[in-house]
Amino acid sequence: MAVALVLFASAAARAGEAQEGYLLVRQWCTSCHIVAPNQDGSDAAPPFESIANDPNFTEDGIRAWLSDPHPPMPNLNLNRVEIDRIVAYLQSLRN
Numbered sequence: 001m002a003v004a005l006v007l008f009a010s011a012a013a014r015a016g017e018a019q020e021g022y023l024l025v026r027q028w029c030t031s032c033h034i035v036a037p038n039q040d041g042s043d044a045a046p047p048f049e050s051i052a053n054d055p056n057f058t059e060d061g062i063r064a065w066l067s068d069p070h071p072p073m074p075n076l077n078l079n080r081v082e083i084d085r086i087v088a089y090l091q092s093l094r095n
Protein backbone atom coordinates (compact mmCIF):
# COMPACT_ATOMS: atom_id res chain seq x y z
CA MET A 1 0.00 0.00 0.00
CA ALA A 2 2.70 2.47 1.02
CA VAL A 3 4.76 1.44 -2.00
CA ALA A 4 1.81 1.94 -4.35
CA LEU A 5 1.26 5.36 -2.85
CA VAL A 6 4.89 6.39 -3.38
CA LEU A 7 4.81 5.16 -6.98
CA PHE A 8 1.63 7.06 -7.60
CA ALA A 9 3.07 10.24 -6.10
CA SER A 10 6.20 10.10 -8.27
CA ALA A 11 4.17 9.41 -11.45
CA ALA A 12 2.03 12.44 -10.62
CA ALA A 13 5.13 14.58 -10.03
CA ARG A 14 6.52 13.45 -13.38
CA ALA A 15 3.25 14.35 -15.13
CA GLY A 16 3.33 17.79 -13.52
CA GLU A 17 6.90 18.25 -14.67
CA ALA A 18 5.95 17.31 -18.24
CA GLN A 19 3.15 19.87 -18.12
CA GLU A 20 5.63 22.57 -17.03
CA GLY A 21 7.88 21.43 -19.88
CA TYR A 22 5.06 21.85 -22.37
CA LEU A 23 4.58 25.46 -21.27
CA LEU A 24 8.31 26.10 -21.79
CA VAL A 25 8.49 24.55 -25.26
CA ARG A 26 5.34 26.35 -26.37
CA GLN A 27 7.03 29.58 -25.46
CA TRP A 28 10.54 28.94 -26.82
CA CYS A 29 10.58 26.21 -29.40
CA THR A 30 7.53 26.66 -31.66
CA SER A 31 9.28 29.03 -34.05
CA CYS A 32 11.34 26.09 -35.32
CA HIS A 33 9.81 22.84 -34.04
CA ILE A 34 6.33 21.34 -34.03
CA VAL A 35 6.13 20.80 -30.29
CA ALA A 36 2.95 18.74 -29.96
CA PRO A 37 1.40 16.00 -32.11
CA ASN A 38 -1.14 17.20 -34.70
CA GLN A 39 -0.07 20.77 -34.37
CA ASP A 40 0.80 23.16 -37.14
CA GLY A 41 4.15 24.78 -36.90
CA SER A 42 7.44 25.35 -38.58
CA ASP A 43 9.15 22.39 -40.22
CA ALA A 44 12.57 24.06 -39.95
CA ALA A 45 13.58 21.41 -37.42
CA PRO A 46 12.45 17.87 -36.50
CA PRO A 47 9.05 17.71 -34.74
CA PHE A 48 9.31 16.83 -31.05
CA GLU A 49 7.12 13.77 -31.51
CA SER A 50 9.66 12.25 -33.89
CA ILE A 51 12.60 13.24 -31.67
CA ALA A 52 10.87 11.59 -28.71
CA ASN A 53 10.22 8.39 -30.67
CA ASP A 54 13.63 8.21 -32.28
CA PRO A 55 15.35 5.02 -31.13
CA ASN A 56 18.55 7.06 -30.77
CA PHE A 57 16.82 9.35 -28.28
CA THR A 58 18.26 9.03 -24.82
CA GLU A 59 17.57 11.22 -21.87
CA ASP A 60 21.29 11.99 -21.55
CA GLY A 61 21.60 12.81 -25.22
CA ILE A 62 18.75 15.30 -25.10
CA ARG A 63 20.15 16.85 -21.92
CA ALA A 64 23.56 17.26 -23.52
CA TRP A 65 22.00 18.75 -26.64
CA LEU A 66 19.89 21.24 -24.69
CA SER A 67 22.77 22.45 -22.56
CA ASP A 68 24.98 22.91 -25.63
CA PRO A 69 23.05 22.86 -28.92
CA HIS A 70 24.84 23.06 -32.24
CA PRO A 71 23.95 25.53 -35.00
CA PRO A 72 21.51 26.03 -36.65
CA MET A 73 19.75 25.59 -33.33
CA PRO A 74 20.47 28.56 -31.06
CA ASN A 75 21.68 28.12 -27.49
CA LEU A 76 18.67 29.06 -25.40
CA ASN A 77 20.61 29.12 -22.12
CA LEU A 78 18.24 26.73 -20.39
CA ASN A 79 18.90 26.00 -16.73
CA ARG A 80 18.80 22.53 -15.16
CA VAL A 81 15.25 22.83 -13.94
CA GLU A 82 14.05 23.89 -17.39
CA ILE A 83 15.96 21.05 -19.03
CA ASP A 84 14.44 18.52 -16.58
CA ARG A 85 10.97 19.76 -17.46
CA ILE A 86 11.57 19.69 -21.20
CA VAL A 87 13.01 16.15 -20.99
CA ALA A 88 9.93 15.04 -19.02
CA TYR A 89 7.70 16.59 -21.67
CA LEU A 90 9.58 14.89 -24.53
CA GLN A 91 9.28 11.55 -22.74
CA SER A 92 5.53 12.06 -22.45
CA LEU A 93 5.38 12.15 -26.29
CA ARG A 94 6.74 8.64 -26.64
CA ASN A 95 4.31 6.25 -28.27
Ligand code: HEC
Pocket residue numbers: 024025028029030031032033044045046051062065066070071072073074076086
Ligand atom coordinates in the same frame (compact mmCIF):
# COMPACT_ATOMS: atom_id res chain seq x y z
C1 HEC B 1 15.80 28.97 -34.22
C2 HEC B 1 15.29 27.63 -34.43
C3 HEC B 1 15.22 26.68 -33.25
C4 HEC B 1 14.69 26.89 -31.99
C5 HEC B 1 14.06 28.17 -31.44
C6 HEC B 1 14.80 25.63 -31.30
N1 HEC B 1 15.39 24.68 -32.10
FE1 HEC B 1 15.78 22.71 -31.61
N2 HEC B 1 16.66 22.45 -33.41
C7 HEC B 1 16.69 23.36 -34.42
C8 HEC B 1 17.32 22.75 -35.59
C9 HEC B 1 17.50 23.43 -36.96
C10 HEC B 1 17.66 21.43 -35.22
C11 HEC B 1 18.33 20.35 -36.07
C12 HEC B 1 19.81 20.46 -35.89
C13 HEC B 1 20.52 19.37 -36.64
O1 HEC B 1 19.92 18.33 -36.91
O2 HEC B 1 21.70 19.58 -36.91
C14 HEC B 1 17.23 21.27 -33.84
C15 HEC B 1 17.39 20.10 -33.12
C16 HEC B 1 16.88 19.88 -31.86
C17 HEC B 1 17.03 18.67 -31.10
C18 HEC B 1 17.86 17.45 -31.50
C19 HEC B 1 17.16 16.58 -32.49
C20 HEC B 1 18.00 15.38 -32.86
O3 HEC B 1 17.54 14.63 -33.69
O4 HEC B 1 19.11 15.21 -32.34
C21 HEC B 1 16.36 18.84 -29.93
C22 HEC B 1 16.21 17.83 -28.79
C23 HEC B 1 15.81 20.16 -29.96
N3 HEC B 1 16.15 20.79 -31.13
C24 HEC B 1 15.07 20.72 -28.94
C25 HEC B 1 14.68 22.06 -28.88
C26 HEC B 1 13.98 22.64 -27.75
C27 HEC B 1 13.56 21.88 -26.50
C28 HEC B 1 13.77 23.95 -28.05
C29 HEC B 1 13.10 25.02 -27.19
C30 HEC B 1 13.58 25.13 -25.82
C31 HEC B 1 14.34 24.19 -29.37
N4 HEC B 1 14.87 23.01 -29.84
C32 HEC B 1 14.33 25.43 -30.01
C33 HEC B 1 16.23 24.67 -34.40
C34 HEC B 1 15.66 25.28 -33.29
